[in-house]
Amino acid sequence: MKDRVVVSILALSLAAAGCSQQDAEPAVDPERDAPGVEMEASWRTLSADEVRDAFTYANYQDVRVTHLDLDLAVDFETKTLSGAAVLDFERLREDASILVLDANDLAIETVEAYADGEWVVTTYQLGPDDAVLGSRFEIDLPDGAERVRVAYATSPEAEGIQWLTPEQTAGKEHPFLFTQFQPLYARTMAPLQDTPAVRITYDAHLTTPPELVAVMSARQDESGVRDGDYSFKMSQPIPSYLIALAVGDIEFKAISDNVGVYAENYILDASAAEFEDTPAMVDAIEALYGPYRWGRYDLIVLPPSFPFGGMENPRLSFMTPTLIAGDKSLTNVVAHELAHSWSGNLVTNSNWRDAWLNEGFTSYVENRTMEALYGPERAVMERALDKASLLRDVAEADSPALTALKMPADLEHPDAAFSQVSYAGGMFFLKFLEERFGRDAFDAFLASYFEEYAFQSITTEDFLAYFEDRLWAEQPDAVTKAEIDAWIFEPGFPESIENPQSDAFERVEAQLNAWLGGGAVEGLETGAWTTHEWLHFIGQMPSTITTEQMAALDARFDLSASQNAEIANAWYLKAIPAGYEPAFDPLDDFLVRVGRGKFIYRLYQSLADNERREWAMGVYKRARPGYHPIAQRRIDAIFAE
Numbered sequence: 001m002k003d004r005v006v007v008s009i010l011a012l013s014l015a016a017a018g019c020s021q022q023d024a025e026p027a028v029d030p031e032r033d034a035p036g037v038e039m040e041a042s043w044r045t046l047s048a049d050e051v052r053d054a055f056t057y058a059n060y061q062d063v064r065v066t067h068l069d070l071d072l073a074v075d076f077e078t079k080t081l082s083g084a085a086v087l088d089f090e091r092l093r094e095d096a097s098i099l100v101l102d103a104n105d106l107a108i109e110t111v112e113a114y115a116d117g118e119w120v121v122t123t124y125q126l127g128p129d130d131a132v133l134g135s136r137f138e139i140d141l142p143d144g145a146e147r148v149r150v151a152y153a154t155s156p157e158a159e160g161i162q163w164l165t166p167e168q169t170a171g172k173e174h175p176f177l178f179t180q181f182q183p184l185y186a187r188t189m190a191p192l193q194d195t196p197a198v199r200i201t202y203d204a205h206l207t208t209p210p211e212l213v214a215v216m217s218a219r220q221d222e223s224g225v226r227d228g229d230y231s232f233k234m235s236q237p238i239p240s241y242l243i244a245l246a247v248g249d250i251e252f253k254a255i256s257d258n259v260g261v262y263a264e265n266y267i268l269d270a271s272a273a274e275f276e277d278t279p280a281m282v283d284a285i286e287a288l289y290g291p292y293r294w295g296r297y298d299l300i301v302l303p304p305s306f307p308f309g310g311m312e313n314p315r316l317s318f319m320t321p322t323l324i325a326g327d328k329s330l331t332n333v334v335a336h337e338l339a340h341s342w343s344g345n346l347v348t349n350s351n352w353r354d355a356w357l358n359e360g361f362t363s364y365v366e367n368r369t370m371e372a373l374y375g376p377e378r379a380v381m382e383r384a385l386d387k388a389s390l391l392r393d394v395a396e397a398d399s400p401a402l403t404a405l406k407m408p409a410d411l412e413h414p415d416a417a418f419s420q421v422s423y424a425g426g427m428f429f430l431k432f433l434e435e436r437f438g439r440d441a442f443d444a445f446l447a448s449y450f451e452e453y454a455f456q457s458i459t460t461e462d463f464l465a466y467f468e469d470r471l472w473a474e475q476p477d478a479v480t481k482a483e484i485d486a487w488i489f490e491p492g493f494p495e496s497i498e499n500p501q502s503d504a505f506e507r508v509e510a511q512l513n514a515w516l517g518g519g520a521v522e523g524l525e526t527g528a529w530t531t532h533e534w535l536h537f538i539g540q541m542p543s544t545i546t547t548e549q550m551a552a553l554d555a556r557f558d559l560s561a562s563q564n565a566e567i568a569n570a571w572y573l574k575a576i577p578a579g580y581e582p583a584f585d586p587l588d589d590f591l592v593r594v595g596r597g598k599f600i601y602r603l604y605q606s607l608a609d610n611e612r613r614e615w616a617m618g619v620y621k622r623a624r625p626g627y628h629p630i631a632q633r634r635i636d637a638i639f640a641e
Contacts, residue, residue, distance in 0.1 A: 043464045051197075051459060053351035055184050055414055057127075057136035058193035059100040062093040065193045066237075070204040074214070074247055076175045079156035079163040085190045086149045097141055099148060102187035102194040104134025105155035111139055114147040122148070132413055134187050150191050159629040160185025162305060168626055169248065169303055170266040174212060176248035178302050178318065180311060180630060183352055183414035186240040197350040197457050199237035206230045208247050215262055215300060217244040217313035234314070236294065237455050239348050244313035246300055255279060263301035267321055271301045274324050274331065277373060281335050284372040285365060289342050289447045293454065297338060305595035307628040309333045312340030312362075320596050322565035329531035330566060332370050332382055339365035342450050350457040352414035353407040357463060359418070360405065360426010361446075367427060377504060381532040383427075384500040388539060390424035390493070397421070400491035405429060406460050415634075428497050429487045435498070436478040437471055445471040460488060505536045512540055521552040531566055538570040543577065550580045560586045569599040576606045584615070592623045597631050604638050613639075 048061065058065075065087050072083040089099060103126065113122040120142065127136035139148055154161065164176040179189060187194040206214045210228035214221075218234035234243075246262075253272045254260040256279040261271045278299070282292055299317045301324070310333045311318040317337035323330045343361035363386070371379035394403045397419070401408040405425055407417050434442040449466060464484070472479065486494045511524055526534075538559075554560050560575070560583040562568040568590060575583035591600060607616035617639055624632055 042468060043461050046459060046461050050409070051350065053195040053197050054409075054411070055133060055352060056193065056195035056197075057100050057102050057133060058195055058198065059096070059098065060193050060195060060198045062096040063089050063091050063099050063141075064198055065089045065099075065101075065200055068190065068192065068200050068202040068243075070190060070202065070206075072204070072206055074177065074206060074208040076163065076177070076209065080153045081161070081189060082153035084149055084151045085192075086147060087191070088147050090146065099139045099141055100193075101137040101139065101191040102134055102184075103137040103191045104160075104185070104187040105129070105158055106135075106137075106188075106191060107153045107155070108137070108191075109151040109153070110149075111151075112149045113139070113142050113145040114149070115142040115145040119149060133184070137191050152191065154189060157629070158185075158188035159633070160188040162628045164248075164303055164305065164626075168305065170264045171249050174209075174249040176246075176303055178246040178248075178306065179244050180307065180318070180628065181243060182241040182311065183418075184241070185630075186243055189243070189245075192240045194240045195351070196239040196241060196348050199239055199348070199455060199457060201237050202232075202234045202243060204232040204245075206232075206245070206247075211249070212247050213250050213262075214245065214247045215250070215316060216246075217242055217316050219295065219315070220298075236314070238314055238345065239457065242313055242345060244311070244316065244318060246302065246318070248303075250300065252298075258282075258296050259298065260296075261299045261301065262316075264303075267301055267324060270324050270326070271299070271319075271321075274326070274328060275299060275334055277328065277331060278334055278338065280373055281338050281369050284369050285339060285342065288368060288372075288443055289365065289450055292341055293346060294341055297341070299334070299337075304593055305626050305628050305631075307595055307597040307631045309596065309598060310337040312337045312344055314341065314345050322594060322596050322599075325531065325564050325566075327531070329564070332366055335369040335373075336362055336366040339363075339369060346455065347450055347453040348457040350459050352417045353409070353411060354458075354460045355407065355414070355417035356405040356422040356426035356429075357458065357460060359422040360424075360429060363423045363427035364430040365446075377502065378530075378532065380500045381502045381504060381530075381536070383431075383498065384502050384505060385532060385535055385539075386420065386424040386427065387497075387500060390420040390428070393420040394492055403491045403493075405488045425493060428493065431498050432487065432496055433467075433471075433479070437475055441471065441474070464488075502536075504530075504533055508533050508537050509540060512537055516542070516545075516549075521556050524556075526557070531564060534564075534567050535570050538567070538574060541574055545574065545578060547578055547580045550575060550578060551582065554580075554582060565590075565594060565596070565599065569603065572603055573606055576603070576612065577610045579610075588619050591619050592626070595623075595627045595631055597634065600627075600631065601634055601638070604635050608638055608641070 067088040069086040072081045074081060108126055111122055111124045112119045122142060123140045125138045129135050160181045161177060161179050166172050166175055169176050184194055186192050204216055208214050208228045213226055214230040216232040218232035220232065221230040249264060250262045251265055251268050252260055252262050253268050255272055255276055259279045261275055263271045282297060286292055294315050296315055298315065299319050301319050301321050304321055306318060306320050309320050323333055339362045343365055344358035349355055349357040367379050367383060370382060397403045402416055403421055411417065448470060452466065515521060515524055559571045562571065572583055572587045591603060594600065604616055604620065607613065620635060
């Protein structure tokens with residue numbers, strides 16, 4: 001090992017581009033002070049070991065992959081992708097003689113290196129399988145080699161790939177597959193340096209059954225012909241977790257010249273109608289934070305087993321069908337995935353300890369977008385709901401260290417970084433900065449931040465250095481270092497966190513209290529309520545609510561059978577501890593039909609905690625085959641407790 005050096009991810013990126021640190025301002029400089037202003041001590045510089053992503057085997061600080069070329073056959077009978085991956089790389093250390101990649105359940109057939117104008121077989125080692133990281137895949141590099149080719153096949157049990165039978169789709173005629181690679185599952189699809197610290201471009205050629213359509217997070221096949229032969233190109237460098245693939249009996253409907261939606265036929269028109277404001281969202285974010293840098297922005301509505309609300313795969317966000325409520329009340333998720341085109345996809349956390357750089361910034365931009373399109377009242381309602389979720393996640397955290405924005409160095413699994421701490425907590429930190437520095441100054445700062453670090457992967461400390469130079473130095477009295485440290489590095493959240501006040505929610509609470517005080521259920525005036533007001537109403541129902549009171553609400557509003565997934569989920573979470581029996585048959589159907597983790601994880605946990613464990617295990621036995629492997633792992637753990 002070389003001597004310990006002090007670097008940042010930005011410095012490594014400059015090295016990869018052939019630049020020295022003298023070619024650009026250092027990302028972190030503890031000696032830096034604003035001219036004429038006595039600043040507090042800067043945040044310290046990170047060592048190479050501290051910068052390094054702990055969830056990869058890759059030797060990306062010595063050899064860095066720059067481009068991926070995939071040529072794969074999609075086989076639904078064997079549930080495998082098979083073919084070859086060609087990886088271009090550059091040596092950041094001249095004497096580097098091996099390339100270390102991440103692989104997880106890949107069947108390696110041959111490995112070749114391209115040197116002196118020809119492909120030659122080279123030796124390699126595939127290490128033992130780790131439950132989280134998969135295997136270390138070490139390839140010996142001949143002198144002069146700048147490319148390797150790996151022939152391989154994926155496993156039918158690959159955690160990042162879900163294969164659905166025709167019966168698990170709406171059309172019931174054709175199979176479906178989709179991928180979910182965040183945070184570390186791209187290595188189940190291809191041998192890669194599977195870390196957000198490494199950004200690559202990629203090309204792909206896929207062969208599929210001719211009756212199916214393939215789409216990827218890239219420029220789509222321009223032929224538009226359903227022929228089982230598809231080619232894709234992603235020209236902007238992205239981290240590996242943003243590679244994405246879906247194959248199925250899907251169709252496309254344009255929303256505007258540059259925005260459209262893919263979906264199975266049964267939900268295509270409804271999806272296009274639900275997401276028709278997406279072009280206006282693009283315009284709103286561009287007006288605030290600069291141009292959209294990815295060409296088209298399309299969405300695909302996946303089968304219900306998709307375990308997330310959305311996934312920000314560039315050019316093609318993956319979305320859950322539970323967003324199709326018919327009233328655009330849940331389209332903040334669209335705004336969130338679109339906002340990732342600036343925060344997360346354009347400027348990326350270099351490792352999952354800094355997940356708030358992706359999710360907190362995106363949640364802030366999402367909320368600003370909702371305000372721009374639908375007004376301040378909707379934005380403040382959403383922040384109020386987010387704060388309630390944040391406080392719940394903080395209270396339920398496995399350890400205090402998981403309630404700080406900067407995740408601990410001993411983080412066991414990156415999944416732990418994807419709580420409301422990173423999402424809502426990061427958003428409220430940026431809201432705090434907006435209030436202290438003023439919205440105009442903060443917007444200009446964010447726009448410059450996205451431009452400065454475009455297509456780079458950075459750390460929290462890189463952000464803080466830029467914040468110190470470009471915003472704090474201009475208004476040194478706006479905040480103190482102690483305040484910033486409390487927000488980012490200390491458990492929980494300081495008293496300076498916003499307390500969103502919604503007049504609409506106050507009116508909802510007044511009606512709830514009047515009813516709980518003995519008023520008639522018929523007196524509840526809910527005709528103008530949005531989903532947000534219903535969620536607040538249900539969320540504020542006390543734990544002492546009786547089954548008789550729940551029955552009265554259910555008789556009037558049919559909440560147990562609500563087709564709005566958010567409302568149904570909130571209702572079931574109240575019904576389970578209350579023992580409200582009429583909700584359990586609809587809950588059974590919901591758990592079998594919906595695979596979105598946000599809902600099912602808490603529902604199963606609540607059932608297990610409230611003497612419904614055996615019932616829940618029976619439902620899970622039937623539902624499990626339709627869940628994504630990521631969801632299966634999470635729920636298996638609940639019942640293993």
